[in-house]
Amino acid sequence: MRPIRKQSSPVPGDFDEYSDAKPELISRLGMYCSYCERPVSTNLAVEHIEPKKGPQGQPHLTNRWENFLLACVNCNSTKGDKKVDLQNLLLPDRDNTSAAFVYRKDGNIDIHNALNQQQARFAANTLKLVGLDKPRSVVLDANDEEVALDRASQRMQAYLLAERAKENLTACNREPMREKIVDTAVKTGYFSIWMAVFDEEIDMKLRFIEAFSGTKKSECFNQANANLVLPAPNPDALSNGSKV
Numbered sequence: 001m002r003p004i005r006k007q008s009s010p011v012p013g014d015f016d017e018y019s020d021a022k023p024e025l026i027s028r029l030g031m032y033c034s035y036c037e038r039p040v041s042t043n044l045a046v047e048h049i050e051p052k053k054g055p056q057g058q059p060h061l062t063n064r065w066e067n068f069l070l071a072c073v074n075c076n077s078t079k080g081d082k083k084v085d086l087q088n089l090l091l092p093d094r095d096n097t098s099a100a101f102v103y104r105k106d107g108n109i110d111i112h113n114a115l116n117q118q119q120a121r122f123a124a125n126t127l128k129l130v131g132l133d134k135p136r137s138v139v140l141d142a143n144d145e146e147v148a149l150d151r152a153s154q155r156m157q158a159y160l161l162a163e164r165a166k167e168n169l170t171a172c173n174r175e176p177m178r179e180k181i182v183d184t185a186v187k188t189g190y191f192s193i194w195m196a197v198f199d200e201e202i203d204m205k206l207r208f209i210e211a212f213s214g215t216k217k218s219e220c221f222n223q224a225n226a227n228l229v230l231p232a233p234n235p236d237a238l239s240n241g242s243k244v
């Protein structure tokens with residue numbers, strides 16, 4: 001999960017309407033779901049980290065910048081009005097979520113084995129909250145070609161695309177190819193998958209960190225070698241941050 005920094009609120013106090021925050025969130029974080037990392041060109045929603053309604057709702061946080069992320073319809077609807085306990089899960093705006101998960105070629109997301117027991121529990125809670133622990137459902141079209149309907153299938157597709165891009169770089173290791181791959185990554189989304197596939201390529205990782213809005217500003221990556229900075233510096237001091 002791509003670590004991101006929203007920075008401080010663009011308005012003094014709360015927003016009049018939470019939807020007013022959307023342009024600034026997109027400008028700072030890019031047009032991606034903050035949880036599953038898919039690119040969302042329309043219907044990207046202002047996501048309330050703590051639910052605004054329901055029995056666990058926090059209505060006083062409805063229009064508060066610190067409570068916002070961006071989410072796709074799948075993550076948003078899976079999360080719904082479930083209780084969110086900031087102490088017991090990892091969030092991309094305050095934890096180094098890049099250290100928490102391993103992205104597999106089959107579209108599955110595993111919890112990184114470098115986490116301690118407590119951190120691993122927090123990571124599992126995050127996956128469950130937005131349904132990123134759901135396995136890929138194989139759907140075939142009339143020609144028996146797999147159709148990437150769910151998030152896991154889309155991750156698998158992104159992984160294959162990133163692997164092809166890496167082969168292209170090996171075949172043609174030139175500056176224009178590097179730039180082209182970064183453009184493709186930004187368009188395709190799934191920052192974490194590009195980082196996983198290009199794990200050996202420090203220069204490419206630094207380019208991805210730079211190109212996906214809000215990632216470099218998170219300070220979760222060393223700016224010289226792209227190594228993880230742990231725990232997350234959490235420069236805006238968001239509550240319960242830096243758990244990883």
Ligand SMILES: [Zn+2]
Binds near residue numbers: 033035037072
């Ligand atoms: Zn999503």
